[in-house]
Amino acid sequence: MDIYPTALKLTDDRHLLIDWSDGQRRRYGFKALRDACPCATCREKRSTPQDPLALPMLGAAQLQPVAIVGMKPVGNYAYTIAFSDGHDTGIYSFELLRELGTPG
Numbered sequence: 001m002d003i004y005p006t007a008l009k010l011t012d013d014r015h016l017l018i019d020w021s022d023g024q025r026r027r028y029g030f031k032a033l034r035d036a037c038p039c040a041t042c043r044e045k046r047s048t049p050q051d052p053l054a055l056p057m058l059g060a061a062q063l064q065p066v067a068i069v070g071m072k073p074v075g076n077y078a079y080t081i082a083f084s085d086g087h088d089t090g091i092y093s094f095e096l097l098r099e100l101g102t103p104g
Helices: 030-035 040-047 094-099
Strands: 005-010 015-020 025-029 068-074 078-083 091-093
Touching: 015 030, 025 030, 025 094, 030 078, 078 094, 091 094
Parallel strands: none
Antiparallel strands: 005 015, 015 025, 068 078, 078 091
């Protein structure tokens, strides 16, 4: 992908702003990014039918609004994003990030 991030910014209203090399700016909600995690475990959980009567057990971290606590580049094609719930195994390719979020 020839388009790449040129700036990253966390906002006070729980969003990540990414400026892209083609001049576009996209806005990403923290929860939306967490829900779209591309790791194998999260993909499997999303594809497994859930029992509508089952009540999940939530830990203290899961009861708090999710936040981004860190981001690291992966080569020249992606970022790993660490979330406040302890999850940090998803590799968000630039292509995926361009698909997510909204102009803003």
